[in-house]
Amino acid sequence: MLNRKKNSRLSNEVNAGSMADIAFLLLIFFLVTTTIDIDKGITVKLPPWSNEEVDPTKLNKRNVFSVLVNADDQLLVRGELADVEVLRERTKEFIMNPEKREDLAEKPTKAIISLKNDRGTSYETYIQVYNELKAAYNELWTEKLNTIPGYSDAIFNSDLPIAVRREVRAEIPFVLSEAEPTAFGEE
């Protein structure tokens, strides 16, 4: 009799009242340590390393859109000074060549963007320029995409099926050649 009484006492339920406190403590720990830093950026594909540099001057001049950024963060687009603001429109005009001008790209598949900078160029400016070039292509890709049936309102982004993206990019390929920078103005 006495034994039975003891047993029933031992098998009492565990007090769950403090469970919330423990959970709270852990929760606060994870709240503090958590860093939801979304990793975003401009994805690029670097060209494979080779000892011989591709010389864009050997190509047909009308197909090359040269952008130079110097150590003072000034822009030279096809031989003339320009602003970052106009770069996007000029790039688009160059690639598509809507008026079939003699000095712009023959067709989008032949267009090459040549980007060159000094070692003293600030990274911020470089990213701005790169962003504008990429934006020009993204806008053209979206325009192209909208001519495909079923995608008339779509925006070109990585959520699209890969086959569709390939098709669009085959018609307007993003070819960007980066020359070795000149050694001006390094800190």
Next chain:
Amino acid sequence: MSKFTKKRGKASPAISTASLPDIIFMLLFFFMVVTVMRSSDRLVDVIVPEATELTKLEKKSLVNQIYIGKPKEQYRDIYGSAPRIQLNDKISDEDDIPIFLEKHKIKVPENQRTKITTSLRVDGKVTMGIVQDVKTALRKANQLKVNYSTRPSGK
């Protein structure tokens, strides 16, 4: 009239807190899943520039980070004030990049190794010289997928 007073007197049940632990546990699991332990202390100051054409980096395990920037105030005595490269948790040179990449690579399953992306977190004020050196080192090491980390701009 008496009907109403009767009801009033009855309506005072305490809110049950029995489901509170469940709710807290749910939150806890959410944060446990989302959380990424910061693996390395930042030794250099990095404020990445702004841009609009962004792509998200999906898998954290397939990304390795290279920081470039000026050393923080408290490390200036040791490392100077010129921009430096930080790999993992120490200041390095571009010669250390191949080993750094290799160390990350062996942690990744073999069939996913082509998807490894290097995230370059570079301070906006840094000049292109050091960035170019890193890019050259990456090209030589055949690590060609690169992401220039940027903030979305407020445009």
